[in-house]
Amino acid sequence: xxxxxxxxxxxxxxxxxxxxxxxxxxxxxxxxxxxxxxxxxxxxxxxxxxxxxxxxxxxxxxxxxxxxxxxxxxxxxxxxxxxxxxxxxxxxxxxxxxxxxxxxxxxxxxxxxxxxxxxxxxxxxxxxxxxxxxxxxxxxxxxxxxxxxxxxxxxxxxxxxxxxxxxxxxxxxxxxxxxxxxxxxxxxxxxxxxxxxxxxxxxxxxxxxxxxxxxxxxxxxxxxxxxxxxxxxxxxxxxxxxxxxxxxxxxxxxxxxxxxxxxxxxxxxxxxxxxxxxxxxxxxxxxxxxx
Ligand SMILES: NC(=O)c1ccc[n+]([C@@H]2O[C@H](COP(=O)([O-])OP(=O)(O)OC[C@H]3O[C@@H](n4cnc5c(N)ncnc54)[C@H](OP(=O)(O)O)[C@@H]3O)[C@@H](O)[C@H]2O)c1
Numbered sequence: 001x002x003x004x005x006x007x008x009x010x011x012x013x014x015x016x017x018x019x020x021x022x023x024x025x026x027x028x029x030x031x032x033x034x035x036x037x038x039x040x041x042x043x044x045x046x047x048x049x050x051x052x053x054x055x056x057x058x059x060x061x062x063x064x065x066x067x068x069x070x071x072x073x074x075x076x077x078x079x080x081x082x083x084x085x086x087x088x089x090x091x092x093x094x095x096x097x098x099x100x101x102x103x104x105x106x107x108x109x110x111x112x113x114x115x116x117x118x119x120x121x122x123x124x125x126x127x128x129x130x131x132x133x134x135x136x137x138x139x140x141x142x143x144x145x146x147x148x149x150x151x152x153x154x155x156x157x158x159x160x161x162x163x164x165x166x167x168x169x170x171x172x173x174x175x176x177x178x179x180x181x182x183x184x185x186x187x188x189x190x191x192x193x194x195x196x197x198x199x200x201x202x203x204x205x206x207x208x209x210x211x212x213x214x215x216x217x218x219x220x221x222x223x224x225x226x227x228x229x230x231x232x233x234x235x236x237x238x239x240x241x242x243x244x245x246x247x248x249x250x251x252x253x254x255x256x257x258x259x260x261x262x263x264x265x266x267x268x269x270x271x272x273x274x275x276x277x278x279x280x281x282x283x284x285x286x287x288x289x290x291x
Contacts (some may be wrong), residue, residue, distance in 0.1 A: 007073030014179035061091035075248030081120035136185035166207035171199025199262030
């Protein structure tokens with residue numbers, strides 16, 4: 001039995017689909033408010049709970065052989081990115097789980113002081129490595145599926161909002177390729193007890209993205225480039241009445257202010273370990289949105 005947290009998220013729901021296509025038994029950890037009917041129709045066992053509650057995690061882990069941690073944090077990095085994963089790892093040990101796959105983030109080890117999600121993910125990586133469990137830690141760059149709403153808006157209006165330096169490099173990963181890597185991590189020997197950077201096959205400048213959309217939708221891009229200090233202004237105001245949201249914006253700012261790309265060697269290594277060719281952002285967006 002596979003336990004998948006974040007089963008209704010961008011990565012998690014693709015992971016559940018793949019596992020069910022392979023007729024593997026899956027327990028999908030969802031909230032009562034989550035949109036989980038698709039997972040149910042695909043034959044996943046639905047476990048309703050909240051990752052902020054230890055008892056729910058304990059129950060969900062009973063009798064599972066593999067755990068895939070793919071949940072997000074709703075800007076509460078301490079209880080979800082950190083505590084829920086520590087509890088999942090403890091329960092994995094208690095239930096003699098055979099393999100734990102953890103979705104971290106590219107740059108988790110760069111020591112970004114102002115980004116609680118990055119700090120939580122690094123602490124969880126270290127805890128998992130020291131746990132004695134078999135593990136695979138995946139550090140993805142930005143997900144291609146995040147860009148689908150922007151691509152749809154571009155298709156309608158030609159507008160593209162870019163915050164920060166347009167020359168920053170990024171290795172956007174196809175969310176479908178990432179899901180395949182997640183699922184294969186429990187069986188592929190080269191993925192065992194590894195930390196792997198996960199990005200797409202090309203290093204893009206952020207300003208390349210509207211150009212890609214322009215090619216797909218045959219529309220001239222109207223680029224709106226907002227400087228980073230717009231975010232800093234917003235953070236200052238938010239801090240006056242919501243410190244948690246202010247901290248969440250710290251992670252967002254870190255994502256916008258820095259480069260997140262994989263080297264050619266890292267990508268070649270990934271394609272060798274998992275034995276398939278990664279798709280480009282352009283191919284991904286065309287598959288979802290081009291007529
Ligand atoms: N998006 C990216 O570009 C990116 C890049 C690198 C790494 N990552 C990491 O990849 C992981 C998955 O990202 P994603 O973009 O696929 O996530 P997502 O689409 O934002 O989905 C988050 C998932 O977590 C669930 N969740 C949130 N709080 C919960 C709680 N208290 N109890 C139970 N479930 C809860 C959500 O359930 P509901 O459906 O109920 O909301 C949803 O299924 C995250 O750890 C993220 O940090 C993402």
